[in-house]
Every structure is written in structure tokens, then in C-alpha cells.
Amino acid sequence: MIESNKFKEVNMVLSTDNICVKFDDRYVLKNVNLKIKSGEFIGLIGSNGAGKSTLLKVILGLLTPDKGSINMFGKKSKRGNRLIGYVPQKVFLDSNIPLRGRDLVALGLDGHKFGFPLPSREKRRHVDEILKAVDAEKFADSPVGKLSGGEQQRLFIAQALLTDPKLLLLDEPLSNLDIKSAYEVVQLISRIARERKVAVMLVAHDMNPLLGVMNKVIYLAEGKAVMGKTDKIFRDDVLTSLYGYPVQVLHANGRIMIVGGQGAMTAGFPIEDHCHPSEVRK
Amino acid sequence: MNHILEILFAPGFFQSEEVMNALILGSIVAAMSGVIGVFVVMRRQSFAGHAISDFGGAGAAIAFLIGVNTLWGFLSFGVFAAICMEFLGKHAHERDLATGIILSIALGLESLFLYFDTHFTGKASAPMLILFGSIFVVGYSTVKIIVFLTVTTAIVICIIYRPLLLSSIDPELAITRGVSVRVINIVFIIVLALIVEECSLITGSLLSTALLIGPAAAALHFTHKIRWTMLWSALIGIISMWLGIVFSYDSYRWPPYGKGWAVSFFVPMLIFLFYLFSKLLGKILKARRVIYDA
Numbered sequence: 333m334i335e336s337n338k339f340k341e342v343n344m345v346l347s348t349d350n351i352c353v354k355f356d357d358r359y360v361l362k363n364v365n366l367k368i369k370s371g372e373f374i375g376l377i378g379s380n381g382a383g384k385s386t387l388l389k390v391i392l393g394l395l396t397p398d399k400g401s402i403n404m405f406g407k408k409s410k411r412g413n414r415l416i417g418y419v420p421q422k423v424f425l426d427s428n429i430p431l432r433g434r435d436l437v438a439l440g441l442d443g444h445k446f447g448f449p450l451p452s453r454e455k456r457r458h459v460d461e462i463l464k465a466v467d468a469e470k471f472a473d474s475p476v477g478k479l480s481g482g483e484q485q486r487l488f489i490a491q492a493l494l495t496d497p498k499l500l501l502l503d504e505p506l507s508n509l510d511i512k513s514a515y516e517v518v519q520l521i522s523r524i525a526r527e528r529k530v531a532v533m534l535v536a537h538d539m540n541p542l543l544g545v546m547n548k549v550i551y552l553a554e555g556k557a558v559m560g561k562t563d564k565i566f567r568d569d570v571l572t573s574l575y576g577y578p579v580q581v582l583h584a585n586g587r588i589m590i591v592g593g594q595g596a597m598t599a600g601f602p603i604e605d606h607c608h609p610s611e612v613r614k
Numbered sequence: 615m616n617h618i619l620e621i622l623f624a625p626g627f628f629q630s631e632e633v634m635n636a637l638i639l640g641s642i643v644a645a646m647s648g649v650i651g652v653f654v655v656m657r658r659q660s661f662a663g664h665a666i667s668d669f670g671g672a673g674a675a676i677a678f679l680i681g682v683n684t685l686w687g688f689l690s691f692g693v694f695a696a697i698c699m700e701f702l703g704k705h706a707h708e709r710d711l712a713t714g715i716i717l718s719i720a721l722g723l724e725s726l727f728l729y730f731d732t733h734f735t736g737k738a739s740a741p742m743l744i745l746f747g748s749i750f751v752v753g754y755s756t757v758k759i760i761v762f763l764t765v766t767t768a769i770v771i772c773i774i775y776r777p778l779l780l781s782s783i784d785p786e787l788a789i790t791r792g793v794s795v796r797v798i799n800i801v802f803i804i805v806l807a808l809i810v811e812e813c814s815l816i817t818g819s820l821l822s823t824a825l826l827i828g829p830a831a832a833a834l835h836f837t838h839k840i841r842w843t844m845l846w847s848a849l850i851g852i853i854s855m856w857l858g859i860v861f862s863y864d865s866y867r868w869p870p871y872g873k874g875w876a877v878s879f880f881v882p883m884l885i886f887l888f889y890l891f892s893k894l895l896g897k898i899l900k901a902r903r904v905i906y907d908a
Binding site: 394413445 | 652772786837839840
């Protein structure tokens with residue numbers, strides 16, 4: 333019994349216990365319970381304002397929840413945790429910013445340290461290895477400001493991986509990408525997750541590019557969250573009770589679309605055929 | 615040969631202690647401005663650099679009035695303005711406003727006290743000294759202070775180099791990495807103020823901005839390796855400064871004869887030429903790269 337408990341703890345990346353976050357009097361997160369185990373690929377899905385960024389801030393230790401607790405790798409969450417690799421949402425880089433791809437990546441290793449960096453063979457080898465892992469060797473020596481959005485994103489993923497994290501957090505990596513690039517990025521992240529045995533939490537407003545690769549989904553709406561396997565979450569009853577409003581999940585060719593309000597099942601509710609703009613497939 | 619040398623360097627150039635002093639001091643402030651300028655351009659704080667130098671100018675005018683070394687006026691007011699801007703403008707869009715407000719206060723104060731200076735001390739030279747610098751008349755005691763400040767600021771830049779770079783790229787990412795971005799920002803702007811004010815003393819509060827931004831902006835067209843950018847930026851600053859001093863010395867032989875043109879005129883002009891040249895060079899390099907790639 334004790335043995336199995338220990339085993340459980342070793343495998344646990346993140347667990348939260350009834351997290352609540354309030355801004356003024358409004359709940360942004362309300363009793364959120366999550367559990368992420370090592371190596372899992374999790375999609376954090378929700379529309380704008382659902383509380384995705386707030387949840388990320390709590391996980392990154394930038395925001396202390398008003399109620400409840402969060403446990404990272406068996407400890408309290410803290411800022412600058414080496415075990416979390418974070419890929420920010422689109423960063424705007426000046427076109428003549430004096431950095432090469434590899435300089436940007438290297439900052440992931442020691443960007444927080446004081447003192448003037450001296451070139452080291454060990455560091456270079458480490459950076460090269462990561463650049464290879466994200467297929468960024470080709471443009472590693474080009475100025476970052478001149479690279480495409482997708483290429484810059486690979487570099488940001490690389491810098492997040494340098495400290496060998498156990499959890500990789502990606503904030504909306506697929507927005508601003510066309511369908512093909514989005515698919516490629518998802519494949520890349522999924523491969524990295526398997527190869528490096530890192531748990532992934534990917535924030536997105538559209539679940540479809542993730543359907544083949546994610547093990548579980550966290551669906552956020554109105555500050556509340558449900559978590560589970562995709563077929564357990566994308567169901568009319570689950571999402572209806574989450575939204576507190578009739579919602580229907582439509583399946584087509586293995587894709588999912590979520591629409592609010594629907595004829596027969598919504599007796600008593602106004603008939604409304606609106607589809608959430610962010611859920612419309614491009 | 616001698617004849618050419620005499621045309622390039624007016625007689626007495628190499629014997630003059632003031633000129634040698636100016637060359638050394640000018641190189642120091644140009645190099646430091648060039649290095650920190652790279653960060654200023656990256657962080658888009660050139661407007662802040664300008665406001666700091668003008669606020670320092672107001673301080674220098676007050677110092678002149680009460681008979682204190684103007685360097686102290688420059689430094690104290692510059693650092694004060696820097697800290698004010700940092701606390702008034704926590705967010706990027708507020709920062710621009712805070713800087714503008716500080717700048718307008720600075721200009722108001724500066725003009726008032728420069729007027730008092732000429733009125734009460736009877737020395738009409740005050741505006742010239744403060745606005746256009748005193749590169750040829752800086753005393754030995756001031757040189758010592760400037761050397762000390764330069765060493766200190768250089769050490770601080772080396773210490774905060776990596777967190778500064780990371781937070782200049784993306785503050786949010788830096789925070790998640792455990793960098794205290796607030797602290798780095800404040801340390802940076804104080805260091806910036808110290809360097810800008812040293813430079814203001816030498817080249818004048820109106821023109822220190824030229825040395826701060828120009829060389830860095832030019833260097834960014836040559837290279838995209840940050841250490842080389844800092845080196846090039848410092849070099850462009852130093853060369854502009856040297857040429858400016860030579861021309862200024864020579865200009866005693868130019869019309870109106872015996873007056874001499876200000877160093878602060880030549881330096882920004884030379885920097886501007888460097889900037890144009892580097893932009894052109896960057897375009898040519900790019901065009902060649904395109905041809906090679908094709």
C-alpha cells in the first residue's frame with residue numbers, strides 16, 4: 333500500500349485541490365481540480381476569457397489562488413521552477429534584434445543567471461542537441477527577427493526544453509498558424525513528449541488539431557473545469573452542465589464542433605443557433 | 615607628408631592637454647553609450663534616454679547656479695528622473711506617457727534655471743556648457759569621477775547581462791524563468807541614467823541621445839550577434855567622437871575664423887553618416903545574400 337502511494341507520487345506532475353481565483357468579486361477559476369501524470373499530453377481547451385491564462389499563471393507560480401492548493405511534483409508551486417518549460421504565446425521580435433536562433437535558445441538554459449556568459453563547449457553541445465530535437469538546426473544561426481513565426485516558435489520550444497523539464501506548458505502555440513503548420517507543430521510536440529518523457533499541457537481554443545495526440549482534455553468554461561479522456565468530455569451532458577446552458581457536441585469525420593442551444597433538447601430555452609466563433613473550424 | 619598632417623590636424627593638436635583629455639573622456643563615454651545603447655534600442659527606450667538627459671540638464675543648471683560641479687546636478691537629477699519614469703510607467707503604454715511628461719517638466723525646469731544662471735551668475739556661458747557640453751574644459755577631479763562611474767556601470771552591466779537580455783526579449787518569459795524583471799528594469803534604468811549623464815556632461819544634454827542610439831542603430835545593420843553589435847556600436851561611437859574632436863579643433867581655422875565649431879555639432883552629424891552608410895551596407899549585404907541563395 334505504502335509502495336503504491338509512493339509510486340503514485342513519483343508519477344504525479346501536477347495536482348490541484350479546489351483552486352479558486354477571484355478578480356474583484358468575479359470568479360475566474362472556481363473549484364478547479366486537475367491531475368496530470370508524467371508523460372501525458374493534455375489539451376487545455378476553452379474560449380477567450382474562460383480562465384486559461386489564469387490557470388497557467390497559477391501553475392507557473394505567478395499567481396497564488398485565493399482558495400485551494402496546487403501541488404507541483406509533490407511540492408508547492410513556485411516561480412522559476414526548473415521542472416516547468418514554458419513557451420509563451422506569440423512574442424513579437426524586432427526584425428533587427430541582435431540575436432541568432434541559438435542565442436535565444438541558450439537563454440533558456442542560463443538566462444536567469446547573473447554574470448557575463450563565457451562560451452562553453454558543454455553548453456554548445458547541449459544547445460545543438462535541443463535544436464536538433466525540434467528540427468531547428470537549419471536556421472539556428474540566422475537572426476531570429478528574420479525567421480517566420482513557425483520557426484521562431486520552434487526556437488521558443490527549444491529554449492523551454494533546455495532545462496530538461498517534466499512539464500512543458502505551451503500557451504496557444506497554434507493560433508497564428510495555418511492548418512498545415514499547426515498540424516506539424518502538434519506532431520513535433522507529441523514526438524518530443526514521447527522521446528523526452530515530458531508531460532505536455534497545450535492551451536488551445538480549437539481541440540481538433542489535438543484530437544489524435546492528446547491523452548486527456550481539460551475543458552474550461554465559465555471558470556469551471558472538467559478533465560478526462562476526450563470521449564468522456566466532449567459529450568452533450570458534460571458540457572451542458574459545465575456551461576449551465578444547453579450545448580451540443582457535433583461529430584463529423586472525426587472532428588468535433590461545439591454548438592450552443594439546439595431545438596428538441598432545449599425545450600424551455602430560447603432557440604438559438606449560435607456557434608461559438610472560436611469553435612468554427614477554419 | 616607633413617603638409618597633409620597639418621591639414622588633418624591643426625598645429626598644436628597633439629600637444630594640447632585639453633585635446634588629449636577630451637579624446638580620452640570622449641572615448642570612454644562614447645564606448646559606454648554605445649554598449650548600453652544596444653539594450654536601449656532593443657527595449658525601445660530611446661525616448662526615455664532623451665528625457666533623462668534633459669532632466670539631468672535641469673539639475674546641472676541648478677548646480678551651476680549654486681556653484682556646485684555640474685556633474686552632480688546631471689547625475690542626481692538624471693537618476694531621479696529615471697526612477698520616476700520606472701515607477702510612473704509600469705506598463706509599456708504608460709511608459710511612453712510617463713516619459714513624455716518627465717521630458718516636458720525637464721525642459722521647463724531647464725529653461726528656467728538656465729535663465730537664472732545667466733541672469734544671476736553673470737556668466738553667459740552656462741547654457742552653452744550645459745546644453746552643448748564641456749568636453750575641452752573638464753577638470754581632472756571630474757575625470758576621476760567619470761572613470762569610477764564607468765567602471766562601476768560596466769561591472770553592473772556584466773552582472774545583469776543575461777537576465778537583462780531575457781527580459782528585454784520577453785518580460786513574461788523572464789518572469790517565468792524566475793527573473794525579477796522589476797528589479798532588472800530599475801537597475802537598468804539607473805545604469806542608463808548614469809551613463810547618459812556622464813555623456814551629457816561631455817557632449818551636452820541636448821546631444822547625448824545621439825551617442826546613445828545612433829551607433830547602436832547603425833551597428834544593428836552590420837551584425838546580428840549581440841556581442842559584436844555592442845563592440846561595433848562602441849567603436850562607431852568612439853570613431854565619431856575622435857573625428858568630431860579633430861574637426862572641432864581644426865574648425866578654428868574655418869569661418870568664422872578663430873571661433874571653432876562645437877564638438878556636439880560634428881558628433882551627431884558623423885553618427886548620422888555612419889547610420890546612413892550602415893543602412894546602405896545592410897541593404898547591399900542582403901541583396902548579395904539573396905543572389906547567393908538563388
